[in-house]
Every structure is written in C-alpha cells, then in structure tokens.
Amino acid sequence: MSTQQGHPTLKAGAACLDITPPLGVAMAGYRRTRYAKGIHDPLCAKALVLDDGRRQIALVALDLICISKEHVDRARESIEERCGIPPEHVTCWATHIHTGPVTHEDMPAGDPDEEYMALLPRKIADSVEIAQGNLREARWGVGLGRQEGLSFNRRANRRGRPLPPGTNELLQLLKDGAVPQGPEVSLEEWEEKARAIDPEVGVLYFEGTDGSPIATLVNFALHCDTVGGELFSAGYPYYLSQVLKQAKGEDMIVLFANGP
Structure with missing residues (x-):
C-alpha cells in the first residue's frame, strides 16, 4: 500500500449505525418469499466523511440489496439540513446483500416494510452526522491487490x-x-x-495522525450471495470487516463497495 501524509488540513471521520430491520419482514434476494427469523450478524449504515478544509464529502455504504433514488434524495436533504453537506457531495450505495430486507416495491420476494423504509433516510443521515462529529486530522493510504480464486462469471x-x-x-x-x-x-x-472476472481489490485507508484506525474503503467484484437462509446477514463483507478490525483495531470501520 502506498501511504501519504495527506493534505495538512485533511480530516476524516467514520461511523457505523445498526439498520437491522425487525424480525418478520420480507427478505430480498430470491424469487421466493422469505421472512426474517433471526439475526446472524447486524446490517449497518457505514459512513465516512472527508474534509479537506474547503469542502466536505460523505460516503455511505448500506448493507442492503438496493436503495432507490427517492430514499437517497431524502437522505441527502436531511444531511444537508443537519450537517451542511450539499447533496452533490453525498454518495450512498448498497452492498447488494441477499439476506436483508426487501427495499423496493417491484421485488418478487415480497413487499417492503413501510415503517422501516420511512425511517431509513433518517438513519442514513444519522450515520453521516455521527461521522462528521468524529472528524479528526488524518493520514491516508491507497493500495491495489488481487484476489484470485473467489469469483467467477455467472453470465455464461x-x-x-x-x-x-x-x-x-x-x-x-x-x-x-x-x-x-x-x-x-x-x-x-x-x-x-469464468476467466472474465475482475480480481482487483482496491483499498483506501484512513488513520489518525497518531496511527489509530478510522476507516477503510474496500472495492471488490463479488456477488454478496454467500449465506442464504432466513437470518439477516451482511454476508462476506461482515467477515472482511472483522478481519480488518482484528488487524487494525476495533475502532476500524470498513465500507465495502461491490463491483468492478
């Protein structure tokens, strides 16, 4: 990994907020209806706020199968109101898990829970507000690796x-x-x-000037469909997060971005 001292005014703050729905809601991911019966591991909104002294940006990774533009726009409005970060500086994405709630009306697995979906934009904004409150001077590093043997091309x-x-x-x-x-x-x-895959692993790492962990953004192209069943789970990115916590400290927050 190539490390940089970063801009003298660079600050980074991160937060992890539990967004696990109540049990009994319909689960997305397959063309059949499943209802959540338990929690294997929590679903989270993980936010990273960066401040270069001139502007702030917010990145939010959601342990969900997908999220609509409507819900992202509502979250952006709330973030601007509460944090002063303009909507165009906020990016939200779903990790595309198959063991989370239905989040869209057109899914064959069932209907979304209206109360949960109504609260979701606020939860996203909460995570950004907490991350903003955790801003501190930071160093950063960037790396690019390869992981062979895990992914294959399903579009045969x-x-x-x-x-x-x-x-x-x-x-x-x-x-x-x-x-x-x-x-x-x-x-x-x-x-x-199976040869037509993207094995590259992109990593963007942030730590405090004292070396304490802040956040890691990891990008890898592998479908988050590795668990199945009727328990909520963030899938393999959860275990990635646990490994990095063991390596860098429990305060490490890992944002996973799926896809090439």
Missing part, C-alpha cells in the same frame, strides 16, 4: 444466449468444488466464461 451462455440475471441453478458450485454441467453447457465453456 446456453446455446449462444445470455442467461437472464438471477439464474442460479446451473451456477451453483458443487460441494467438491466442481462446476455443474448441463446438457447444453460443457465444463470447457464454464472454464472459459
């Missing part, structure tokens, strides 16, 4: 046609690690398609 072809998004049956890895073969898909075809 059958008879020359793309599989529709969400088709999982032929793409499940068997217990022995082999890739299943159907009558129209050879192992050679799977191996060829």
